[in-house]
């Protein structure tokens with residue numbers, strides 16, 4: 001992977017409204033432009049967190065909204081004048097971590113939603129990035145949903161990451177990648193396990209989907225996020241942070257995407273650069289967008305250190321070569 005020399009390509013200083021952490025964005029190509037829907041956490045700063053930590057006081061916390069940015073080249077981004085989506089009421093605490101897929105000319109937005117009764121994964125559509133029509137919200141706890149860019153067997157298909165706890169007999173955060181199908185983006189079923197966390201050599205706890213998959217001649221190419229708990233404390237604003245998030249790759253069968261036909265044996269994007277290892281939560285790499293260009297270049301957009309949004313590129317052939325058959 002080549003990290004883009006302009007990284008981070010979007011951060012709080014670029015945003016014309018209150019912003020502290022700009023990351024975990026979804027990206028798609030739509031109506032002749034690149035469009036990014038990003039997560040913006042705001043309401044406190046690094047200084048506030050460090051002051052609270054030094055004084056042994058409770059951490060200040062954030063509010064969250066989603067912002068939009070557009071680009072002609074996928075590298076230089078212009079944010080819109082105001083946030084486009086935020087939900088907070090008696091039940092819903094926030095929506096965050098959006099993912100974008102264009103399916104049959106329509107933009108499908110997947111998102112996570114924190115509620116007072118659990119974490120839910122949502123699927124919405126938008127025609128203008130101003131109004132979002134929510135089609136479905138999962139039962140808790142589930143999130144990290146990404147929709148495939150085509151129907152398969154007549155159905156919309158999504159990857160997702162439920163969070164079973166009670167049934168995993170003491171394993172902490174042993175979370176896996178699943179798949180569900182829907183005729184209409186509203187009713188989801190036919191759910192199947194795709195990849196158990198234990199099959200990913202570089203995960204010590206959970207894995208999950210990252211950016212929406214793209215079609216390649218060899219299969220659906222999909223990024224995953226994988227978590228390993230570090231033996232040492234990692235840099236963070238809050239202290240005590242130990243989870244290293246890396247990006248891996250998997251290749252899924254074109255006709256039956258619940259079948260994994262390839263997996264990268266190592267993370268293809270581990271946290272290395274300063275903007276990846278230091279921030280609100282250091283050593284976190286979380287891809288949310290992948291664009292396959294006609295030239296064969298793949299652009300991968302990722303949140304770094306839960307603080308900024310970055311871009312890395314590679315050729316499709318190189319990425320496919322990394323996906324080796326599972327043992």
Ligand code: BMA
Nearest residue numbers: 024097245281284286303306
């Ligand atoms: C996950 C989510 C992501 C975040 C990651 C690392 O649980 O909250 O939004 O990037 O943790 O903090």
